[in-house]
Amino acid sequence: MRRADEPLCLGRTNFIIMAVAAALVVTGFVLMSGPGCTMREFVADVFSARRVVWAPTVCVAGYLLMIVGILWRR
Amino acid sequence: MNRKTYLRWNDLLGWTTFGIAAWTYLSTVEPSISFWDCPEYVACAVKGEVGHPPGNAFFLLMGRVFANAAGDDMSRAALWMNRMSALFSAGTILFLYWTITALVSRLLWPMSWPKGILTLGSGLVGALAYTWSDTFWFSAVEAEVYAFSSFMTALTFWLMLKWEARADEPSADRYLILIAYVVGLSIGVHLLNLLCLPAIVLIAYHRRCRRPNRWRLAGALALSLLLIAVILYGLIPGVVWLAQRAELLAVNGLGLPYNMGTLFSYAGALAIIILLLWRVYCGRWHHSVGRRVVANGLLSLLMLLAGYSTFAQVLIRASAAPPINENAPSDAFALGSYLNRDQYGQVPLLWGQTFASRSIGQKHGHEGRALWAKALKPTDDAPDRYYVYGHAGEPAYDYNVLFPRMYSDRPEHLAGYKRWSDYVGQEVNVRDGNGRMRRVKVPTWRENMAYFLNYQVGHMYWRYFLWNFCGRQNDLRGNGEADRGNWVTGWKWVDRWLTGSQEDLPRMIAANKGHNVYYMLPLLLGLAGMVWQLRQGQRGRQGWLTVALFFFMTGLAIVIYLNQPPNQPRERDYAYAGSFYAFSIWIGMGVCGLWPMVRRLSHWPKTWNEGAGAALTVALCLAVPLQMVGQTWDDHDRSERWxxxxxxxxxxxxxxxxxxxxxxxxxxxxxxxxxxxxxxxxxxxxxxxxxxxxxxxxxxxxxxxxxxxxxxxxxxxxxxxxxxxxxxxxxxxxxxxxxxxxxxxxxxxxxxxxxxxxxxxxxxxxxxxxxxxxxxxxxxxxxxxxxxxxxxxxxxxxxxxxxxxxxxxxxxxxxxxxxxxxxxxxxxxxxxxxxxxxxxxxxxxxxxxxxxxxxxxxxxxxxxxxxxxxxxxxxxxxxxxxxxxFRWGNADKPGIYLDETAMGMCLTHRLVFGQLIEALLARGDTARAVEVADRARSVLPACNVPDNLQSIPIMRAYLAGGRETLADEMAEEMLADAAQYLRWAASLSPTRQASCQATIYSQLRLMHETLAEMQRAGRSQVIGHHLNTFNHHYEQFKFILAAGR
Structure with a gap:
């Protein structure tokens, strides 16, 4: 077999799933961001459900989906 | 047994062991936080805060997902994180089962029924032995990173075996890419996972190398170590280094806000890899290197970086500045020193100082690398900027040795170094910073190695190994004393030689729940498995080498890397769970090792001889893990412990x-x-x-x-x-x-x-x-x-x-x-x-x-x-x-397990009771003193927290309050207990007595105080014969106590 024709293990569907997974991870980290506490005031929003509950959950969903993306076979 | 039947049974029994392990751990998890780092991890996961370096971002993210199951009831969040550990540990057991059967089945293929039973039985025995072993169980029931980390390691190893089984199909490459991703993710759990990489490289070498020989093998091993070094010292800090350069350019140079440089550099690195991949996939390929190799390499690197991206959590949450924000790693510079664990200082490995060396300025003569930090803003709308706040140099020393093991000059370490190495020292001339010669006493190379072998290898590794597979004296932190934390076997004639007399053992050993003996059975089974695997021809030897390398890297290699000083504040067995995992593979193989013996012994009709023999072997070997769980359950059951x-x-x-x-x-x-x-x-x-x-x-x-x-x-x-x-x-x-x-x-x-x-x-x-x-x-x-x-x-x-x-x-x-x-x-x-x-x-x-x-x-x-x-x-x-x-965490529940840390906390509380009683008695408020004494005995009862010196005021309250019978009972119990210990100690050799000096002293003191208290209260008649016992032992141990001062 010529080296140029070697089959590659990941295909189109894999990359689409992986891209969605990456998008989820990025979304998670965006959800996690926001204003912070300062030396003058304590900001309760630092612990809002969006930043503390939803963001990590979305990130983990993304990280797990990435595994599906790698292992997916037609 | 055909392939299909075998695979079906393999799946079924694998999931059965998972079920057994999950049930074991879920029914023994702590209902809330545990001591040490666990409460910090729970707080950081649940609230998205930043714990101690080097950070465990993926663990925290995952912990939060599990804590979601607690809903609004935050008091159950810790329980759910403990359950996460339990489930990950059970997952580790699942992969252990499949790893063992994969390694055994390839040696026994093609499967007959007896061989099938043996293979499946190996998996069962090995996996269950590890399930119920001391060290692994400890981490499985609390919110620590070790359970998750074990899971990642077991998964990596198993994925590699999976790849090996079908490496000829191109689609198997996905397992390698997945391994890269898992390794990347596990940086966000614990770096321990990197240590299984050499074993993985070895598997690939055996599978791929067409003409293996010794030199190529050595090359593969060197390559595998290089791989760890590249990830640990190249990639992990390299990404941060790149981010730091980009930060300076973006923030100080271009005036952008903080972390934009970091973001661009990371995204840029990913973009370059993706572009290259695009070319490999879509462009025409006319290079001599295989297209598949390049594509897989790029994909692996990409996935490794993708896994590593979990550390964005650290940057983002540190920027939010929550109340727990250790090292405040909110920019690439602080993150760098966070990941590098700068706070803990550097430990010399191959070349460095001894405890007698003196610092003579900085290495290489220059001031060291610049340390950057966010600059203070004069006004709120001033642009972001970094400034140099100092320089970090590496200190140079006037006397250095190869492989320095005794390097710390802290006073609390010196005595330990000297004790473990039988230090005499030698005098040498060294040139100090000003070029003058000074004469200094340094440890010899032999003493250096004696410390390494006696303490670091023997005491801080093999002792833990033998705890798990031979037996453990008790759960007390041991520092070489004859009565604390030693490994034992359960055979009296061996233990007598190991720790001294086994007759009439004192309560701190005999009644300690951590007193577990396995009669060396798991150890022997494991050794039988090692021998069996080695004797199965070339493939057996290859497999053996892989497991052995795994065993070494996750055990002794860590010992060498950590270079621990003496007097560790707690037992460190948890760090070596990986090597106990490897040994459990051999325990499983012990089933095959025993089979020929059982077959020779049994004389059944030929028709069912083989199958029955195999089943009998498995049944016999299963007794080993079952005996283990009989010993270990009571000191790992943390249910109801608050x-x-x-x-x-x-x-x-x-x-x-x-x-x-x-x-x-x-x-x-x-x-x-x-x-x-x-x-x-x-x-x-x-x-x-x-x-x-x-x-x-x-x-x-x-x-x-x-x-x-x-x-x-x-x-x-x-x-x-x-x-x-x-x-x-x-x-x-x-x-x-x-x-x-x-x-x-x-x-x-x-x-x-x-x-x-x-x-x-x-x-x-x-x-x-x-x-x-x-x-x-x-x-x-x-x-x-x-x-x-x-x-x-x-x-x-x-x-x-x-x-x-x-x-x-x-x-x-x-x-x-x-x-x-x-x-x-x-x-x-x-x-x-x-x-x-x-x-x-x-x-x-x-x-x-x-x-x-x-x-x-x-x-x-x-x-x-x-x-x-x-x-x-x-x-x-x-x-x-x-x-x-105050609340008492169920310390009054009869039979609850109190390990040394928990016991110490109970005694602290008893100390408070004592001080209060003394004050009440001094004020003549006897009624309330007795009330408080009653409270002390009901919330911290002697059945769980044995009476000791801190109980004397309680006794005093009863004596003053007219409850003499109760005081008599307490005194009798304490005196009998102390006397029993001293009797046992008297039977030890002088060296062993000297090692137990602290306990001997405290027991003598307990007797003395109790006797004095009873005499003061006019109850000499009750304690008559104990007085003689005390005097006898006092005379006996006077010299030891004097020598100890």
């Missing part, structure tokens, strides 16, 4: 509003953080850890408000404590007269050159011109603030004397403490200051005389009382605490 949870709250319970509590150590800090952060308990209190208070980032955080707690009044600006400023200040008394604290602080914090020079010293120096300080109280202000509570007979002190410790210097945390005390005192003591009762004398910055006990904490009070007892304890508050406010 101790860490309740005791953490008890520290907070007695505090006044807006209090400050200065704590030290994990178990005084993390349970309190957990109570505040997760359960929202007493958020008005400020927990201030004195070890962290040495750092500028922590002082920043203490100067910020947190929840309901206002900022701490620290009258220092950032310039006075940032970077290396006043890290150490010297105490240079200029006269014997006490100096006003406020003036002293002004002097020390001033930047005026006149306060920085000394007549006989050329350089600039931060110093305090007095050792005796005086604090002047504004009595009106104290009455006005109305925070300090008084007892009858109290009077306000117009001035308080502070005698600083006799050291030549003060650490930065002490300066901050003094400045804060000064500021608070000037405001009428408006914020009460507390220390835990367990604080070391080093923590008080000279305030000891003004401490008053209230529950588990002591308050600094500007009060005097003629009654010395009343000056030392707030009777009513302490009474209220122990009778009403």
């Amino acid at each position: 101790l860490a949870h309740d005791f953490g709250r008890n520290y907070l319970a007695a505090l006044d509003r807006d209090a400050i509590i200065f704590v030290n150590g994990d178990n005084e800090t993390f349970p309190l953080w957990y109570a505040q952060e997760v359960e929202g308990f007493r958020r008005d209190v400020r927990v201030c850890n004195l070890a962290y208070l040495q750092t500028d980032w922590y002082i920043d955080q203490m100067k910020s408000p947190a929840y309901e707690s206002p900022a701490l009044p620290i009258p220092m600006n950032r310039g006075q404590y940032a970077g290396n400023n006043r890290l150490v200040s010297y105490v240079v008394p200029r006269s014997d007269k006490p100096m006003d604290l406020h003036r002293a602080m002004d002097f020390l914090l001033s930047d005026d050159a006149r306060t920085k020079t000394l007549p006989d010293y050329a350089g600039r120096l931060d110093y305090l011109p007095a050792r005796k300080l005086q604090l002047h109280n504004d009595v009106e202000a104290i009455i006005g603030a109305n925070v300090i509570r008084t007892q009858p007979g109290d009077s306000l002190l117009p001035q308080m004397d502070i005698e600083l410790p006799t050291r030549q210097y003060l650490m930065r945390n002490e300066i901050v403490q003094l400045a804060m005390i000064d500021s608070i005192a000037r405001d009428g003591w408006h914020r009460p200051i507390y220390f835990p009762i367990t604080s070391s004398a080093d923590s008080f910055v000279g305030m000891e005389p003004d401490l008053r006990l209230a529950g588990l904490v002591q308050q600094v009070v500007p009060l005097a009382n003629e009654d010395r007892r009343l000056a030392a304890i707030d009777v009513e508050r302490t009474y209220d605490c122990v009778m009403n406010r």
Whole structure:
């Protein structure tokens, strides 16, 4: 077999799933961001459900989906 | 057995072991937090905060997902994180089962029924032995990273076997890419996972190399070590280094906001890899290197970086500046030192100093690398900027050796180094920093290696290994004593030789739940498995080498890397769970090793001979893990144990509003953080850890408000404590007269050159011109603030004397403490200051005389009382605490498991009971003293927390209150117990007696105090014969006690 024709293990569907997974991870980290506490005031929003509950959950969903993306076979 | 049947059984039994393990762990998990790091992890996961370096981002993210199952009931969040550990541990067992059957089946293929039974049985025996082994179970029932980390390692290893089985199909490459991703993710759990990489490279080598020979094997091994080095020292810091350069360019150069450079550099690196991949996939390929190799390499790198991206969580959450924000790693520079664990210092590995070496300036003569930090802004809308706050050099030493093992010059380590190496030393000439020769006594190479082998390898590795597979004396932290934490076997004739007499063992060994003996059976089975695998031809030897490498890398290699100094504060077996995993593979193979023996012994009809023989072998071997669980269940069952949870709250319970509590150590800090952060308990209190208070980032955080707690009044600006400023200040008394604290602080914090020079010293120096300080109280202000509570007979002190410790210097945390005390005192003591009762004398910055006990904490009070007892304890508050406010974590539940840490906390509480009883008795309040004694015995009953020195006041209360029978019972029990120990100790050899000197002393003292108490109460007739026993043992051990002083 010529080296140029070697089959590659990941295909189109894999990359689409992986891209969605990456998008989820990025979304998670965006959800996690926001204003912070300062030396003058304590900001309760630092612990809002969006930043503390939803963001990590979305990130983990993304990280797990990435595994599906790698292992997916037609 | 055909392939299909085998695979079906393999799946079924794999999931069965998973079920058994999951059931074991889920029914023994702790219902809330445990001691040590667990409460910190729970708080950081649940609230998205930043724990200690090097961070565990993916663990925290995953922990939060599990904590979601607790819903709104935050008190169950810790339970769910413990359950996460339980499930990941069960997952580890699942992969262990499949790993064992994969390694065995390839050697026994093609499968006949007997061989099938043997293979499946191997998996069962090995996996269950590991399920119920000591070290792994410990981490499986608490919210620590080790369970998750084990899971990642087991998964990686299993994936590699999966790849090996079908490596000829191109689609198998996905397993390699997945491994790269798992490794990347596991950086966000624990770096331990990198250690399984060499074994993986070895599997690939055996599978791919067409003509293996010794040299190629060595090359593959070298390559595998290189791979770890590239990831550990290249990729992980490399990404951060790149980010730091980009940060400087983007922020200082282009004027962009913080972290934009980091973001662009990371995204840029990913984009370049993706572009290259695009070319490989879509372009025409005309290179000599295989297209598949390049594509897989790029994909693996991409996935590794994708996994590593979990650390964005650290940057993002540190930028949000939550109350727990250790090292505040909110930019690439702080993150770099966070990942690099700079806070813990560097340990020499191959070439470096001994404890006798002296530092002679910086290596290579230059000032070291620049340290960058965010610059303070003059106005809010000023642009972001980084500045150089200092330089980090590596110290050079005047005397260096190869493979330095005894390197720490801290006084608490020296004695240990010398004891473990039988130190004599040799004198050598060395050239010091100024080029002068000095004569110095250094350890010899032989002593260096003796310490390595005796302590680091023997005591801190093989002992743990044998705990798991031979037996364990008890759960007490051992430092070479004959009565603590040794490995034993259960065979008396062996144990006599290992630890001394086995007749009439004292309770601290015989009745200790951590006393587990396996009669060496798991060890022997494992050795049989090792031999069996080695004798299965070339493939057997290849497999053996892989497992052996895994065993070495996750065990002895860590020992070499950690280079531990002596007197570790806790047992470290958890770090080596990976190598016990590898050994369990061999335990499983022991089934195959035993088979020929069983077959020879059995004489059944030929028709069912083989199958029955195999089944019998498996059944016999299954007895080994079953015997193990019979021993280990009781000391791993943490269900219904709420101790860490309740005791953490008890520290907070007695505090006044807006209090400050200065704590030290994990178990005084993390349970309190957990109570505040997760359960929202007493958020008005400020927990201030004195070890962290040495750092500028922590002082920043203490100067910020947190929840309901206002900022701490620290009258220092950032310039006075940032970077290396006043890290150490010297105490240079200029006269014997006490100096006003406020003036002293002004002097020390001033930047005026006149306060920085000394007549006989050329350089600039931060110093305090007095050792005796005086604090002047504004009595009106104290009455006005109305925070300090008084007892009858109290009077306000117009001035308080502070005698600083006799050291030549003060650490930065002490300066901050003094400045804060000064500021608070000037405001009428408006914020009460507390220390835990367990604080070391080093923590008080000279305030000891003004401490008053209230529950588990002591308050600094500007009060005097003629009654010395009343000056030392707030009777009513302490009474209220122990009778009403405190919770006891089910310590009264008969049979609950109290390990050494939990027991220590119980005894601390008993100490408080004792002090309260003494005070009540002194005031003649016998009725309440007896009431408190009853309470002590009901919440901390002797069946769980055996009576000891701290119980003497309880006995005294009963004697005074007319409850002599009860006191007699207590005395009898304590005396009999102590006598039993001393009788046992008397049968030991002199060397062993010397090692047990501390316990011998405490038991003699217990006897003495009990006898004296009983005699004082006129109950000599009850304890008559014990007096003779005491005198006898006292005479016997006098010499040992004298020698120990």
